[in-house]
Amino acid sequence: MSDVMSAGAVGQRWKQRPEGSNWGEFGPDDQLGRLNLITPEVVKAAVAEVIEGHSFCLSLPLDLPGGNQFDRRHPPRLAPTGTADDPHMHRHAESERWPNVTDYICDDVVTMVLQYSTQWDSLCHHGYLFDADGDGVEEPVYYNGWRPQEIFRGPDEEPEKGVRRLGIENMAVKGIQTRGVMFDFHRHFGPGRRAVSYDDLMQVIEVDAIDVRRGDMMCLHSGYAQTIIEMAGQPDLSRLRLLGAELDGLDQRLLRWIDESGIVAIAADTVAVETFRRPTGEGPRKALMPLHEHCLFKLGMPLGEYWWMTPLAAALAERKRTAFLVTAPPLRLPGAVGSPVTPIATI
Numbered sequence: 001m002s003d004v005m006s007a008g009a010v011g012q013r014w015k016q017r018p019e020g021s022n023w024g025e026f027g028p029d030d031q032l033g034r035l036n037l038i039t040p041e042v043v044k045a046a047v048a049e050v051i052e053g054h055s056f057c058l059s060l061p062l063d064l065p066g067g068n069q070f071d072r073r074h075p076p077r078l079a080p081t082g083t084a085d086d087p088h089m090h091r092h093a094e095s096e097r098w099p100n101v102t103d104y105i106c107d108d109v110v111t112m113v114l115q116y117s118t119q120w121d122s123l124c125h126h127g128y129l130f131d132a133d134g135d136g137v138e139e140p141v142y143y144n145g146w147r148p149q150e151i152f153r154g155p156d157e158e159p160e161k162g163v164r165r166l167g168i169e170n171m172a173v174k175g176i177q178t179r180g181v182m183f184d185f186h187r188h189f190g191p192g193r194r195a196v197s198y199d200d201l202m203q204v205i206e207v208d209a210i211d212v213r214r215g216d217m218m219c220l221h222s223g224y225a226q227t228i229i230e231m232a233g234q235p236d237l238s239r240l241r242l243l244g245a246e247l248d249g250l251d252q253r254l255l256r257w258i259d260e261s262g263i264v265a266i267a268a269d270t271v272a273v274e275t276f277r278r279p280t281g282e283g284p285r286k287a288l289m290p291l292h293e294h295c296l297f298k299l300g301m302p303l304g305e306y307w308w309m310t311p312l313a314a315a316l317a318e319r320k321r322t323a324f325l326v327t328a329p330p331l332r333l334p335g336a337v338g339s340p341v342t343p344i345a346t347i
């Protein structure tokens with residue numbers, strides 16, 4: 001079987017698209033992917049899930065998990081604006097410029113890895129090698145066939161402004177407010193690490209009678225972020241390695257379900273949404289993170305990581321409910337790849 005599907009219409013950036021992808025279906029220049037499926041009808045149905053008016057913050061404190069991740073993601077560092085000699089933190093505003101005033105002023109600056117803690121990954125977080133122009137040679141390409149030269153700036157093109165296409169600001173402008181559906185893996189499978197298969201997922205859907213609809217955000221609760229909170233900034237990696245049910249990105253039936261279900265995004269309380277398997281280097285080149293490939297690259301479906309789901313999952317289980325309103329816009333930071341987020345769920 002060929003691993004590509006031919007199509008290619010006027011204005012498209014590709015002659016062939018990856019098998020199972022939706023490239024072109026939202027237009028040749030689309031940068032929103034499946035979020036296009038959040039329509040006014042979907043938002044109204046989401047709001048109808050608000051029955052009691054209880055809201056839940058789904059963010060970790062953004063200085064968690066603690067420590068450095070992947071040797072490149074460091075905790076945020078806060079500092080006052082101004083200079084070391086004149087920090088704007090509890091600073092009396094009285095000066096030559098502003099004489100005889102009573103105000104004290106505080107403001108600050110943060111140096112932050114945008115994907116350190118509770119976060120969204122935008123559609124340019126992962127690109128892949130793929131022969132999009134059909135010349136028999138693979139080239140790096142991103143969702144909807146966007147090429148690196150259209151996305152990234154060169155060193156003499158103000159790289160501090162970030163990406164030109166597929167950045168997080170597209171998601172911010174869309175708003176990201178929809179119907180969330182909870183998959184409580186912790187309640188079904190316990191706290192241990194597990195690669196959740198299609199069969200596992202169907203079991204959860206059946207037992208909890210989860211009504212998954214087009215436009216929904218899939219939310220996964222494994223208990224991992226709760227443990228991160230309990231570790232209070234001192235993550236015990238040997239313990240964490242054994243914890244957290246995540247999706248099995250190698251299960252083709254599961255990937256097909258993600259596509260056919262109509263869901264628009266997946267948010268998990270774990271590091272990566274999918275179970276990470278160290279590559280062996282054997283056989284043909286393949287994706288390091290196949291669920292990232294399927295969601296970000298093929299379907300244009302953003303991924304949320306490190307969301308704190310435990311109190312919401314408990315409240316839903318107590319009420320034998322699974323659906324809620326979720327509001328989770330990222331920062332409207334032009335050119336950013338990822339973003340911290342403070343998602344709010346309302347039941």
Ligand code: UVW
Binds near residue numbers: 115271272273292305
């Ligand atoms: C990597 O990109 C390694 O991970 P994640 O998507 O989980 O942030």
